[in-house]
Structures are given as C-alpha cells and as structure tokens.
Amino acid sequence: MQWLPQEEGHSGNEGGRAKESPKRKGLLLQRRDLKVSRPTIGCAGRGLRRFCVVIRLRVEDTGKMAAVAGLVRGPLRQASGLLKRRFHRSAPAAVQLTVREAINQGMDEELERDEKVFLLGEEVAQYDGAYKVSRGLWKKYGDKRIIDTPISEMGFAGIAVGAAMAGLRPICEFMTFNFSMQAIDQVINSAAKTYYMSAGLQPVPIVFRGPNGASAGVAAQHSQCFAAWYGHCPGLKVVSPWNSEDAKGLIKSAIRDDNPVVMLENELMYGVAFELPTEAQSKDFLIPIGKAKIERQGTHITVVAHSRPVGHCLEAAAVLSKEGIECEVINLRTIRPMDIEAIEASVMKTNHLVTVEGGWPQFGVGAEICARIMEGPAFNFLDAPAVRVTGADVPMPYAKILEDNSIPQVKDIIFAIKKTLNI
Helix, strand or coil, rough: CCECCCCCCCCCCECCCCCCCCCCCCCCHHHEEECCCCCEEECCCEEEEEEEEEEECCCCCCHHHHHHHHHHHHHHHHHHHHHHHHCCCCCCCCEEEEHHHHHHHHHHHHHHHHHCEEEEEECCCCCCCCCCCCCCHHHCCCCCCCCEEECHHHHHHHHHHHHHHCCCCEEEECCCCCHHHHHHHHHHHHHHHHHHHHHCCCCCCCEEEEECCCCCCCHHHHCCCCCCHHHHHCCCECCCCCCCHHHHHHHHHHHHCCEEEEEEEHHHHHCEEEEEHHHHHHCCCHHHHHEEEECCCCEEEEEEEECCCCHHHHHHHHHHHCCCEEEEEECCCCEECCCCHHHHHHHHHHHHEEEECCCCCCCCCCHHHHHHHHHHHHHHHHCCCCCCCCCCCCCCCCCCCHHHHHCCCCCCCCCCCHCCCCC
C-alpha cells in the first residue's frame, strides 16, 4: 500500500464514513478528510497478479494518518477476498479462434489422445498444409504420423482406406474437394460400402476432409459444392461446419467415429475468427454427428443452411428483425444423417420454410429438405410453399461480377423470405 499526500485541488472520489466503535471514537476522520482514488487491478495470464490501492489523504498531523492506516486494513482484506472470489473462482472466458485454428486444435488433441490417428495429404507436413490447417503438427508428431504424399489423390486415398481397414484412424486431406473426384472410387466403393459388404465385420474409420464449395476467383473446376454428391451415398457420414465451435467439435467426432466421414470445410471461412465457448475449449468437447443447432430463435419463418451460408442467413435475419420479421436460423452441421426432426419442429412453429445452400439447385440439399418436409408431419403446418435459395445452375464463372451473382447473397435470402411470407 502506498500513502501519498493529497495534492492541492485534487478531486478524487470520496470514501464513506467508517463505522464508529468505542475504541476508535476519537480517531475517526471526518468524511471530508479522506480521499480514495479508484483501485487499479492489473491482470496477466490467468488470475489476479496485482492489486494496488492508493489512498490520498489531506494530512493535518501524523496521528490522523496512523489512525486511518489502522482503519483501512480490515476493508482492504475484505476487498481482497471479494476480488479473489471474482477472479479465481469464475469460469474461463471464451476465446477467439479462427476456423483454421479450431480444426488444427481438434486434430492435435485427437493425435495426442490416440496414437492410431495420423494425417496424410499433399503438403500437410513440412509446409503445414496448403491452407496452414496442419500448422505445427509435423514438428510435434513427426514423419510417421504427419505424412506428405505425391500429387495422386487416387493413390493416397487408397492408402488411407487400407490403413483404416488395418485398424488405424487416418485423416485424409484433399487440397480441395474438387480433387476428390480423382479418388471418388476409393471414397465410395472402398470406404463407404465395405462395412455393409462385410456384414458389419470390417469398419473403415477414416476422415476425408478439405475445403469445399465456392472460393474466390478460382473458376469452375475449383468451386463446386460436394454436399449433395457425398450426401447421396449410403455408408458415408457428411458434416459441414460453419464456425470454430462446429469445426473443432465435428472434426473430433469424425475422427472418433468408426464410419467413414466426409468433412466439408470452406476456404473462405478458414481465417474467420469466432468466439469459442468455454465448454468447447475442453479436450473432451464433441459435437454429435447428426444434430443440427438453432443459431437464432424466431417465430415467423424457418431458415435452414450449412457452412458459410449460415452467416449470410444470420445477417439477413438481423436486417429483417428491424422490420418486425423474426427468423429462426438452423445450422445443419450434418448433411448425412440429416437432423430432419429439428427442422420439422421449427417448421411446425413458424409455418414457413426457406433453405439456403451454395450448391447447384437440382437434386441439392435444399431439395432433399423440402421433400422430407413434404413427406412428413410438418407439411400440414406450412402456410406457404417452401422456397430454396441456391447457387446458379451454371459452372462457376471466373469474372467477379458473374461469380457474385452465381452464389447466394444476403439480399437473395431477404428476397426469398419476404416472398415466402408474402410481404
């Protein structure tokens, strides 16, 4: 504690009168005699590191200074106890984490947890991955568990499937899912069908992951969404994260799953930071495959999306909220198996449905959702036909203005919602 004389003209906060006791009656200062400055708290790392209170006095004689020193010890001890409770016993705060870092953290935790897990793909080791998702893993786990491969998707996907059949848990990274077309025989015929064809005797615990869907300025051959492609195939599980929480929870669940899982990431989301909740910071955090999440509660219309379009839907919902329209936004998280029960429950509440996706319109994820709603009990609750917002039915153009008009924008979602509500 530091004792300083009050400077002339200082206007600090006044402290309250201390409670009198017989022993202290003649020693108490009047309220005007005591000036207390704001306590300052310096925190570094975890917990409280420094607590400094400076009390400034208008000193008339040393006796009064001694009296005040004796009076403030008790209150400071109480304040110290209060601050200790506040800073040491509270739960850890949420942290900001990019989607790239969340996937990296999830893989790191699973590599550490299970020595059967390994990562292979083009440039995943010394180069830290084409999108730096595997940054630091090669230095930590070495050549035997973080493996660079030749530019041959059919070859290294086949190696990964064989390793899974032999009892390992490979993570097979495609530099982009457009290149997975070179390995689609391994993904579908070897990985997805083997468990069924072996009458349940041969599981294939493998994860196929990488960026999916439209990026920016990479034209038709590098911009398609594979959600409907792989979601069509029995034997596969298909997940599609939006934010950092999704990314970490789903990659960990996918690695632990005994079935082949396709994880469709988005290149444009890798560098986007989200708040990672406290529970998601745990090494035991998992997101169940097959469960959607309601990102925003609403009463007027249900809006369903996955991956990057979830953010667009939330932006549209925020705009429409100012006009009195409350949208319920559902983040699918999983394409297959789809959480149709969550969508049905929402539609029964809102009586309207809009689906949003970045893929082509024909035979897409939105088409499947609409068909399932029409075939189920929620159909009788619809007050208007369901509406789909999709990418344009063309190969992705290279020119930016055409590219922007080929994928759903916030304005397209707002238009579809108002159309459905007849506004």
